[in-house]
Amino acid sequence: MISRLSGALERTFPEQRLFLRSDTETRFVRLSPATQFVGIAGSALLLGWTIVSSAILIMHSLGAGDLREQALRDQAVYEARLNELSHERDARAREASDAQGRFAVALAEVSAMQSRLLASEDRRRELETGVDVIAGTLRETMKERDEARKQSELLLAEIAESAAERPDITRMSDLETTLDVMTAALGDLAGERDQMNDKVVEAETMLQEVAFDQKLEAERNERIFSQIEEAVTTSLSPIEEMFSAVGLPTDSILEQVRRSYSGQGGPLTPIVFSTSGDAEPDPLTDRANEVLGRLDEANLYRIAAEKLPFSxxxxxxxxxxxxxxxxxxxxxxxxxxxxxxxxxxxxxxxxxxxxxxxxxxxxxxxxxxxxxxxxxxxxxxxxxxxxxxxxxxxxxxxxxxxxxxxxxxxxxxxxxxxxxxxxxxxxxxxxxxxxx
Incomplete structure (x- = not known):
């Protein structure tokens, strides 16, 4: 086996001599078939390794370039998304600011509505008092008129009796004078009665106008309340969802804020629409105070949000x-x-x-x-x-x-x-x- 390999190497790579000549002598190096095989095989391996390494380096550089470009593309998409989220956040901030503005307008409307209703209530009470006074005066006047009629009838009866009995001229003159006075008094009473009737009619007309104004005011208040309640619900719902999303104990937090800001007075003071001293509040008062309670809750949420790390x-x-x-x-x-x-x-x-x-x-x-x-x-x-x-x-x-x-x-x-x-x-x- 070894001899066959040696023979194949000798035939493929016959022995070679490499002469090295100088000025004084000549030398040669003998290259055996095995040495030639080893040299050529080593050169081939070195060349193959160089080719493979270069290919790997080229492929790696191309892949790294693709990864770098992909990373840059991902970064650009991420930054674009962040910018979009930033714009959305700014838009939400503007919406929150607009909601605060709507709150201020709603509070002003509620305050003005309270003033108008209180003025209307005072006017109604004054008119009722005036009507009561006029009615009392009319009753007194009618009572006095009835008494004057009775006296007039008595006097007429006495005159008739005197005429039948032929009284003296002096008594007849006194009776006629008294009768004239009573007749004049009855005329005055009738005039006062007519004036009282006119005042009663005028007061009833004014009461009807007040009732109509109150009806218009009630319809206007209904529209205002509906708008305020819708604005409060729209503005308060995202804040409540924000607190619940992070699992915060909203009841205890709002209670702490309420204790820290316990001053009273100002636009969120509970409204009292009636001045008649009634113990039971009317539905409008309950509804207004409920709206103010929701507004107060929204303010408490806003204060708590300022103190919690949501930004x-x-x-x-x-x-x-x-x-x-x-x-x-x-x-x-x-x-x-x-x-x-x-x-x-x-x-x-x-x-x-x-x-x-x-x-x-x-x-x-x-x-x-x-x-x-x-x-x-x-x-x-x-x-x-x-x-x-x-x-x-x-x-x-x-x-x-x-x-x-x-x-x-x-x-x-x-x-x-x-x-x-x-x-x-x-x-x-x-x-x-x-x-x-």
Missing amino acids: FPIKGSYRSTSGFGKRWGRMHEGHDFAGGTGTPILATADGVVTHAGTASGYGHLIKIRHDFGYETRYGHLSKIRVEVGQRVSRGDLIGDMGNTGRSTGTHLHYEIRIGGDALNPMKFIKAARDVF
């Missing part, structure tokens, strides 16, 4: 890089947003700064304590613009995005905590997307 922490371009949850076997207790160095970072709710400095892993860190036991954290900042103890409002500038601490690139690490437990920030951000 977005970044002003400017960004992209989401890492969400809340397990990451590389460890719990990632916040949400990362990448952006340019120096991108403005905003407070997401009203609160007090409890930490503004360096913290292990977080780099430059800001902590803000909010009402109801909530806390927000803003990590890896390049610059801190607030101090410990400073009170901030939702949307205030508190720092700049950076790359400090354990960070692989410029981004914001944003956390929401309650009682030390981390919550998913995107639940709050998404819940508020249709409201703010």
